Amino acid sequence: MEEKKGFCVLPFIHLATHPIGTVTPCCITEMKDDVSSAIDGDRKLFLETDPLTDIANSERFSSMRSQMLKGEYPKVCRICQHHDENGIYSKRRESNEKFKHLIDDAVLNTKENGDLINVNYKYIELRLGTVCNLKCITCNPFSSNRWNEDVKIFKGTEFEKQYFKNNDKTEWYRSTEFYDDLIKHTPELEEVWINGGEPTLIKEHSYFLQKLIDNGVAKNVNLHYSINLTRIPDTFIEIWKQFKKVRLSLSIDDLGDRNDYIRTGSMWSVIYKNFKKILNYRDTFSIEVCQTVSMLNVYELNEFKKFTQEHRVVLSHNYVNYPSFLHVSNIPEEMKQEILKRIPNLHVEEVERLTEELYKNKTSEFEKFYKYINMLDLKRNVSISESLNEWEKYFTK
Numbered sequence: 041m042e043e044k045k046g047f048c049v050l051p052f053i054h055l056a057t058h059p060i061g062t063v064t065p066c067c068i069t070e071m072k073d074d075v076s077s078a079i080d081g082d083r084k085l086f087l088e089t090d091p092l093t094d095i096a097n098s099e100r101f102s103s104m105r106s107q108m109l110k111g112e113y114p115k116v117c118r119i120c121q122h123h124d125e126n127g128i129y130s131k132r133r134e135s136n137e138k139f140k141h142l143i144d145d146a147v148l149n150t151k152e153n154g155d156l157i158n159v160n161y162k163y164i165e166l167r168l169g170t171v172c173n174l175k176c177i178t179c180n181p182f183s184s185n186r187w188n189e190d191v192k193i194f195k196g197t198e199f200e201k202q203y204f205k206n207n208d209k210t211e212w213y214r215s216t217e218f219y220d221d222l223i224k225h226t227p228e229l230e231e232v233w234i235n236g237g238e239p240t241l242i243k244e245h246s247y248f249l250q251k252l253i254d255n256g257v258a259k260n261v262n263l264h265y266s267i268n269l270t271r272i273p274d275t276f277i278e279i280w281k282q283f284k285k286v287r288l289s290l291s292i293d294d295l296g297d298r299n300d301y302i303r304t305g306s307m308w309s310v311i312y313k314n315f316k317k318i319l320n321y322r323d324t325f326s327i328e329v330c331q332t333v334s335m336l337n338v339y340e341l342n343e344f345k346k347f348t349q350e351h352r353v354v355l356s357h358n359y360v361n362y363p364s365f366l367h368v369s370n371i372p373e374e375m376k377q378e379i380l381k382r383i384p385n386l387h388v389e390e391v392e393r394l395t396e397e398l399y400k401n402k403t404s405e406f407e408k409f410y411k412y413i414n415m416l417d418l419k420r421n422v423s424i425s426e427s428l429n430e431w432e433k434y435f436t437k
């Protein structure tokens with residue numbers, strides 16, 4: 041079945057949640073105009089109000105699975121289709137390989153119309169809302185509720201469409217009822233990815249983790265967290281120890297004051313203290329740093345790499361594409377050339393990726409970046425040229 045064009049195991053075994061309580065077949069299906077969310081007729085289904093069986097067997101999800109069983113690509117899988125057709129390793133192929141051992145049973149568990157006979161998730165992604173204690177410059181109100189404090193400055197500007205108040209009040213991720221339903225559908229769970237917002241602020245999800253421990257499932261489950269290191273509650277550490285494997289992706293974007301400027305609301309002394317605390321568990325958990333690379337930190341990429349090397353931690357680069365004016369290709373040419381001369385610590389493939397990203401787009405959105413930063417600095421009473429020295433000559437104080 042995995043050889044069948046268009047077939048992907050994820051819609052058969054996976055639950056991908058979103059902060060406002062919608063569910064999609066995976067995290068990369070088409071999101072524009074909400075075309076991937078579970079829907080019955082014209083009624084959208086939500087984790088706050090609808091049982092997981094209804095969501096899994098919603099018209100949209102069932103018809104998607106039925107299409108896949110016939111070897112067709114559902115429209116919402118256009119990214120994977122595009123990758124497959126252009127020889128790029130798609131998430132579809134990656135998932136079919138990763139969960140190959142589940143494919144036969146997943147197909148047997150599916151009726152011709154695409155309905156699942158038993159809703160038995162093997163892999164879940166819990167995006168626990170937008171509650172966060174930071175408002176990183178590269179983020180927005182749909183991933184951090186603290187951003188709501190600042191969005192009014194963009195009213196009437198070109199940024200208004202991207203930055204507006206997120207009024208969603210749903211708190212499905214605090215609901216015992218939701219976790220009780222989820223536990224019924226995860227007796228053979230293999231993997232959980234938990235992120236947010238900042239997941240350590242949502243203590244309610246430990247109820248679900250504890251249930252997995254109590255019913256003996258946790259020892260078979262790989263747990264993956266994305267956390268911002270502003271806090272590492274000991275209660276979570278003790279819970280995590282009960283799982284098969286734990287992978288912690290630490291979001292840090294730069295060092296010292298630079299990090300505090302980019303990741304607004306953070307204090308480097310606290311971040312570094314927690315970084316060292318979690319490194320004490322390096323033999324128990326797999327720990328990596330995930331650096332979001334943008335216009336704001338690309339100049340000091342080498343220093344950051346050095347820092348992770350000194351602490352013997354794996355580093356991955358996540359290049360910002362949205363908003364596009366924060367993408368590294370917008371920096372002035374002279375700065376690009378300087379950067380490429382000062383990256384001795386980067387591995388060959390990291391240099392290749394960086395070079396590719398720096399020269400990816402032909403048209404520059406520097407003016408937009410300039411305007412955005414000035415507006416935000418004014419609101420936050422900070423100054424890019426004081427925190428990120430490389431920008432001093434481009435920005436007036």
Ligand code: SF4
Nearest residue numbers: 048066117120131132
């Ligand atoms: S084919 Fe791609 S987009 Fe569709 S569900 Fe699978 S991984 Fe997601």
